[in-house]
Amino acid sequence: MAGGIVFRADTACSRGGHAITESAWTRRFLILAALGFLMLFLILPLLLVFVYAFGEGLGAYFRAFTEPDARAAITLTLITAAIVVPVNTGIGIAAAWSIAKFDFRGKQILISLIDLPFAVSPVIAGLIFILLFGARGWFGPWLLERDIRIIFATPGIVIATLFVTFPFVARELIPLMQAQGTEEEQSALTLGASGFQTFWRVTLPNIKWGLLYGIILTNARAMGEFGAVSVVSGHIRGQTNTMPLHIEVLYNDYQTTASFAVASLLALLAVATLAVKSLVEWKISRDHAAAAREAEQGRTG
Numbered sequence: 001m002a003g004g005i006v007f008r009a010d011t012a013c014s015r016g017g018h019a020i021t022e023s024a025w026t027r028r029f030l031i032l033a034a035l036g037f038l039m040l041f042l043i044l045p046l047l048l049v050f051v052y053a054f055g056e057g058l059g060a061y062f063r064a065f066t067e068p069d070a071r072a073a074i075t076l077t078l079i080t081a082a083i084v085v086p087v088n089t090g091i092g093i094a095a096a097w098s099i100a101k102f103d104f105r106g107k108q109i110l111i112s113l114i115d116l117p118f119a120v121s122p123v124i125a126g127l128i129f130i131l132l133f134g135a136r137g138w139f140g141p142w143l144l145e146r147d148i149r150i151i152f153a154t155p156g157i158v159i160a161t162l163f164v165t166f167p168f169v170a171r172e173l174i175p176l177m178q179a180q181g182t183e184e185e186q187s188a189l190t191l192g193a194s195g196f197q198t199f200w201r202v203t204l205p206n207i208k209w210g211l212l213y214g215i216i217l218t219n220a221r222a223m224g225e226f227g228a229v230s231v232v233s234g235h236i237r238g239q240t241n242t243m244p245l246h247i248e249v250l251y252n253d254y255q256t257t258a259s260f261a262v263a264s265l266l267a268l269l270a271v272a273t274l275a276v277k278s279l280v281e282w283k284i285s286r287d288h289a290a291a292a293r294e295a296e297q298g299r300t301g
Contacts, residue, residue, distance in 0.1 A: 046267055049260055049263050049264050049267050050260075050264050050267070052256060052257065052260035053257065053260040053261045053263065053264040055256075055257055055260075056257045060257050060258075060261075061257070061261045061264075062261075063258075064250075064257065064258035064261035064262055065261065065262070065265070067258075068238055069237050069238045069241065069246060069249075070246060070258075070262060072237075072238045072239065072241070073241045073242055073243050073245070073246035073262070074243060074265070076154065076157070076240070076241070076242050077223055077242045077243045078223075079154070080154075080157055080158055080161050080222060080223075080242065081161075081219055081222040081223050083158050084158060084161045084162050084165055084218070084222045085165075085215060085218050085219050085222060087162060088162060088165050088166050088168070088169055088218050089169050089211070089214075089215055089218070091166065091169075091170075092166070092167075092168070092169025092170040092172075092173060092214060092218075093169065093170075093173065093211070095110065095114060095170040095174075096169070096170045096173035096174045096176075096177055097173075097177065097203075098110070099111060099170075099174050099177075099178075100173070100174055100177030100178045100180075101177065101182050101185070111174075114166070114167050114170050114171065114174075115167060115171075116167075117163055117164050117165075117166055117167050118167055121227065122160075122164050122225065122226070122227030122228035123227045123228065123230075123231055125160060125163050125164060125227075125228045125231075126160055126227065126228040126229070126230065126231025126232045127231055129150075129151065129156060129159055129160055129163075129228075129231075129232050130151055130231065130232060133150040133151050133156065133159075134151045135151075137151075151232055151234070152232070152233065152234030152236065152240060153239075153240065154240070156232035156233070157229050157232060157233055157240060157242065159232075160225075160228035160229055160231070160232045161222050161225050161228070161229060163228065164221060164225055164227075164228050165218045165221045165222050165225070168214045168217040168218045168221065169211065169214035169215060169218055170214075171214070172210045172211070172213050172214035172217070173207055173210055173211060173214060176206075176207055176210040177203075177207060180206055180207075184202050184203075184206070185198050185202055185203060188201070188202045209280055209283055209284045209287070210284075212280050213277065213280050213281075213284075216273055216276055216277050216280065217277075219273065220269075220270065220273045223243065223266065223269055224244060224266060224270070225242075225244065226244040226245070226248075229242055229244070229245065230244075230245060230248075233245060235249065237249065243262060243265070243266055244266070246262055247259050247262050247263050247266070250262065
């Protein structure tokens with residue numbers, strides 16, 4: 001009772017304590033509709049990839065990975081991800097720190113720039129880099145004079161992938177850092193910790209799961225990017241084709257089994273990424289639940 005008003009919530013709560021307003025039939029229909037959509041547009045296509053990949057037996061499946069062009073595509077994909085993920089992780093942390101911990105002019109402009117790759121089509125992003133670094137681009141003549149190749153070479157693929165994957169780490173960390181505030185960092189600095197010590201011992205432990213989540217998303221997009229990479233790569237077999245581009249080449253050449261074999265490798269990487277992502281989400285929810293229990297015990301104790 002508060003102010004003469006009695007609040008009763010038991011009529012609208014289930015055994016788990018959550019408000020339930022829909023009928024049982026409505027809940028069943030929504031669940032079945034969601035499961036049906038997932039089966040039709042996610043599970044079934046994924047299964048078909050593996051069915052076609054193994055359609056001609058294990059020998060044909062593994063031969064798809066021993067071809068020089070396939071090995072080059074896999075290697076280039078891994079190299080690109082190995083460069084892009086650390087770079088965007090560092091830049092994402094710096095951008096998130098700046099936005100969440102400081103007030104400065106142009107803050108909203110910086111936030112908009114971080115979101116820019118989400119708004120721009122990857123194909124348009126590839127065209128932009130051609131206009132900048134292509135033979136007839138702004139920096140093209142200067143690069144040609146010094147025999148520096150960016151477009152239709154590995155550097156162009158890395159730059160395009162950096163652009164499309166840039167927001168993921170920053171976007172995961174900005175709301176997390178804003179919610180945490182600056183009190184712990186200020187206390188550490190007051191006690192004599194250096195900036196690096198404050199980041200390593202205070203900030204990083206607080207953002208570790210959000211950071212890992214952003215890294216997972218960045219890596220998944222880096223390995224699976226098609227649009228921007230397709231524009232800047234030139235589709236040179238054995239040199240500038242990443243795995244998605246190699247799959248397209250194989251499929252257009254009617255090498256169906258080989259194309260689905262390489263696609264199955266990408267699918268396995270996606271499933272592994274999803275598994276790690278689910279583990280991170282479970283850890284985050286468990287930590288939040290533990291923190292909530294500790295806070296409740298502190299209030300009641």
